[in-house]
Amino acid sequence: xxDNNEIKEVKLTAKDFATDQDVRWCPGCGDYSIxxxxxxxxxxxxxxxKEDIVWISGIGCSSRFPYYMxxxxxxxxxxxxxxxxTGVKISNPGLSVWVATGxxxxxxxxxxxxxxxxxxxxxxKVLLFNNRIYGLTKGQYSPTSEKGKKxxxxxxxxxxxxxxxxxxxxxxxxxxxARCTDRDTKHMQQMIKxxxxxxxxxxxxxxxxxxxxxxxxxxxxxxxxxxxxMLLYMEQGKPLLFGKNKEKGIKIDGAVPSVINIxxxxxxxxxxxxxxxxxxxxxxxxILAHLTDSTEFPTPLxxxxxxxxxTVDGEIERQIxxxxxxxxxxxxxxxxxxxxxxxxx
Amino acid sequence: MIKGKEFQNLTEVTVRFAGDSGDGMQLTGSQFSDxxxxxxxxxxxxPDYPAEIRAPSGTVYGxxxxxxxxxxxxxxxxxxxxxxxxxxxxxxxxxxxxxxxQGGIIIxxxxxxxxKNLKLAKYDTNPLEDxxxxxxxxxxxxxxxxxxxxxxxxxxxxxxxxxxxxxxxxGLMYWLYNRPLDQTIDWIKKKFKDKPxxxxxxxxxxxxxxxxxxxxxxxxxxxxxxxxxxxxxxxRSISGNEATALGCLAASVKSGLPLFLxxxxxTPATEILQYLSNYKNFGVKTFQAEDEIAGITSAxxxxxxxxxxxxxxxxxxxxxKSEALGLALMTxxxxxxxxxxxxxxxxGLPTKTEQADxxxxxxxxxxxxxxxxxxxxxxxxxxxxxxxxxRIAIKYMCPVILLTDGYLANGSEPWKxxxxxxxxEIPVKFWTDKSTYQTYLRDEFLARPWAKPGTPGLxxxxxxxxxxxxxxxxxxxxxxxxxxxxLRDQKIxxxxxxxxxxxxxxxxxxxxxxxxxxxxxxxxxEAVIRLRKAGYKVSQAHLKYLNPMPANTxxxxxxxxxxxxxxxxxxxxxxxxxxEFLIPVEQFxxxxxxxxxSMDIEEKIIDLLGGKI
Numbered sequence: 040x041x042d043n044n045e046i047k048e049v050k051l052t053a054k055d056f057a058t059d060q061d062v063r064w065c066p067g068c069g070d071y072s073i074x075x076x077x078x079x080x081x082x083x084x085x086x087x088x089k090e091d092i093v094w095i096s097g098i099g100c101s102s103r104f105p106y107y108m109x110x111x112x113x114x115x116x117x118x119x120x121x122x123x124x125t126g127v128k129i130s131n132p133g134l135s136v137w138v139a140t141g142x143x144x145x146x147x148x149x150x151x152x153x154x155x156x157x158x159x160x161x162x163x164k165v166l167l168f169n170n171r172i173y174g175l176t177k178g179q180y181s182p183t184s185e186k187g188k189k190x191x192x193x194x195x196x197x198x199x200x201x202x203x204x205x206x207x208x209x210x211x212x213x214x215x216x217a218r219c220t221d222r223d224t225k226h227m228q229q230m231i232k233x234x235x236x237x238x239x240x241x242x243x244x245x246x247x248x249x250x251x252x253x254x255x256x257x258x259x260x261x262x263x264x265x266x267x268x269m270l271l272y273m274e275q276g277k278p279l280l281f282g283k284n285k286e287k288g289i290k291i292d293g294a295v296p297s298v299i300n301i302x303x304x305x306x307x308x309x310x311x312x313x314x315x316x317x318x319x320x321x322x323x324x325x326i327l328a329h330l331t332d333s334t335e336f337p338t339p340l341x342x343x344x345x346x347x348x349x350t351v352d353g354e355i356e357r358q359i360x361x362x363x364x365x366x367x368x369x370x371x372x373x374x375x376x377x378x379x380x381x382x383x384x
Numbered sequence: 385m386i387k388g389k390e391f392q393n394l395t396e397v398t399v400r401f402a403g404d405s406g407d408g409m410q411l412t413g414s415q416f417s418d419x420x421x422x423x424x425x426x427x428x429x430x431p432d433y434p435a436e437i438r439a440p441s442g443t444v445y446g447x448x449x450x451x452x453x454x455x456x457x458x459x460x461x462x463x464x465x466x467x468x469x470x471x472x473x474x475x476x477x478x479x480x481x482x483x484x485x486q487g488g489i490i491i492x493x494x495x496x497x498x499x500k501n502l503k504l505a506k507y508d509t510n511p512l513e514d515x516x517x518x519x520x521x522x523x524x525x526x527x528x529x530x531x532x533x534x535x536x537x538x539x540x541x542x543x544x545x546x547x548x549x550x551x552x553x554x555g556l557m558y559w560l561y562n563r564p565l566d567q568t569i570d571w572i573k574k575k576f577k578d579k580p581x582x583x584x585x586x587x588x589x590x591x592x593x594x595x596x597x598x599x600x601x602x603x604x605x606x607x608x609x610x611x612x613x614x615x616x617x618x619x620r621s622i623s624g625n626e627a628t629a630l631g632c633l634a635a636s637v638k639s640g641l642p643l644f645l646x647x648x649x650x651t652p653a654t655e656i657l658q659y660l661s662n663y664k665n666f667g668v669k670t671f672q673a674e675d676e677i678a679g680i681t682s683a684x685x686x687x688x689x690x691x692x693x694x695x696x697x698x699x700x701x702x703x704x705k706s707e708a709l710g711l712a713l714m715t716x717x718x719x720x721x722x723x724x725x726x727x728x729x730x731x732g733l734p735t736k737t738e739q740a741d742x743x744x745x746x747x748x749x750x751x752x753x754x755x756x757x758x759x760x761x762x763x764x765x766x767x768x769x770x771x772x773x774x775r776i777a778i779k780y781m782c783p784v785i786l787l788t789d790g791y792l793a794n795g796s797e798p799w800k801x802x803x804x805x806x807x808x809e810i811p812v813k814f815w816t817d818k819s820t821y822q823t824y825l826r827d828e829f830l831a832r833p834w835a836k837p838g839t840p841g842l843x844x845x846x847x848x849x850x851x852x853x854x855x856x857x858x859x860x861x862x863x864x865x866x867x868x869x870x871l872r873d874q875k876i877x878x879x880x881x882x883x884x885x886x887x888x889x890x891x892x893x894x895x896x897x898x899x900x901x902x903x904x905x906x907x908x909x910e911a912v913i914r915l916r917k918a919g920y921k922v923s924q925a926h927l928k929y930l931n932p933m934p935a936n937t938x939x940x941x942x943x944x945x946x947x948x949x950x951x952x953x954x955x956x957x958x959x960x961x962x963x964e965f966l967i968p969v970e971q972f973x974x975x976x977x978x979x980x981x982s983m984d985i986e987e988k989i990i991d992l993l994g995g996k997i
Contacts, residue, residue, distance in 0.1 A: 090839060
């Protein structure tokens, strides 16, 4: 038998995922970078066909995302993207379902859907474009805006305490939780591919700069002068080191984190916490999520946690199979005529 | 049979069981109904229970009732006034006596008429003893103590024994109306198959009640209600909610599409979710969502992904689903929304019936947002209308709201079961050709193509923003918006060519037409039949399609001098008929959380006819 019938798969490129639509974000918006990294990563996704990819979004600047991806896409209503995506995934589990959302869309109006999608571990990939501001409505504070922030609706400073999205996702039992920034493109691509490979809900918080209404919100994390001291790249199995020469590390005593210099005070690299994304206990990932509570700590980027738990979409399929095995394929005629029936002659 | 116990023939009887919400009255009533249905009577039922699961015992507001009307003729309603009341406590008498027919029968559980219960029911003296029930035929029966006596040899606790008293009452009623016990005994065996002691106890209580009737000198007459003349076929007793669930399932089988239900539990719609959760071996996927909005939006996602999509709810839930309904009609995706109407507004009367969501269904969304609205008119009709909702949704790529109500949902009637091969196919055509695909291309019905994710080459984007016709690209063009608003409207109007004409029962023109919609069909029919027999000239028509209405609706309503529209709301259909056809209509509105009594409608008709025959 000759093998010459074999069709060679043509590898797709980033361009294959671009649509003919003009991208209408403001010049310099962090969303461009996210779009570019998604388009660059998708050709590398294993076992995912282009026609099986679906992007679901809600309302907001971020939610225009599906229009710019040449995949199936649905720009829905405010806050409901996780619920609509849940319906897509459960009803058609063969699809690779992605959610593009913002801090207002996901954490304010859509908070309920988000926590339940996490809890149920629906096999969705959720990209949170977190710019800590309402952009499309032109500059009001969001659920991730820092307390005291002056915006059009908080002229004397916001009195709200913000959500920590990573902590929220961990608390809602998400099985994959990661963070990246719009500026570190390679790292974002890694996170996107990791999320794609995860079976279950994969949540990535992306720090995304809004050039118009909250410009510079993440400057300290992206400025060359400060970023080495401000960012902590977490890698599986490696000690949590940061600083220009990786001289600083995160140490945990009990549940209390501290920053140590591994070259000082008799410290060594052995005192530094070794990152374990797969730790079944949520304690250490939660401590890491809360490092941002204090300015003495760097901001962690990378995968906080990845655990494995059955997905609700998978469990529904499994139950259908099991019940069908047990009862046989449903027979409507039989069902209609079941129970207490009687005949009139 | 003991000498002196004679049978009296009746053509129809209305029975009401009433007691504490923990007394098992719903069970007793539904068992009596099932046995009566199999016995061959036509029947209609009305469960009426409080919103509290176990309201404080002995109180009037804690009374749970179950009424059924059965007969040897066609039965259209659960009966206006009961002929017989089984009262398990004083509160049951307090609550139900005003409804009982003059001269009606009361079977009272005397054991429950103690000082505490009398006080809770606000009786200073025992109504069984103070002559206040003069004019009724009262049978005092110590139901609790007779049950305890019958079960004295069981190992059950006193509490468990006394909970069997409803079966004693049921047994007595079976004796009185000459019904067999086997069906209920079979049910008991099934229900308690893992608890043999309960099988014996309940069965023995049932038989003891039956034998009590036979042996006591209290009762001298038994009643016989001969089977009704129903069309040939195999029947079962069906409630509206079960019929709805089966209709949705049938639509899945006949369309070849897997059914997806996204829903959040809400009275009185929850049962549809419960029933459909059982049909896993039909490939049905039920998703108990985090809230009403996730119920409908997950269904919209399922529709986008190429499934038969359904969400079920009741009034307050429909309000929460409004925005998402707009998305479904904007993106022109097939979706069925079933609203089991209950008393409103707000939380309202969760367990009671009403028809006050018609305007919400028709207009309750932002923007120009027409969609199809249809309504079931009897419990078994819910099967056919659920099926019909999916046919319309798929053919016209639009959301369809099916209105049922609490009365239809919980009420039951005998249903001549259709064979699956008698049901029409629901054709489904997914687009596959990429060379001709455009997202908002229109077919002859103005429907756009349904392209399922996973189909190579048809990758496309839809959303809530206005679309350019044909291409589906986001468009803010003024003329395009005007065109799309009108296209969406025309698409729904086109459905009128695809539904049956409004049928007039009686003369095609004349003095008075009674026009109804939804669950009031039975009460209107009974009133009209009775009045016609008495010589009145009155016709009847019933709308099952509210948007659009059948093409001949205007012709029908213009053929009568007067049109009477009875509704369990303040005149919502009346408003629509007036504004659509510019004709005056007469209203009849009672919003009591209960179905109409046919006698109320009769009175109104006689009044409108000026008493003229």
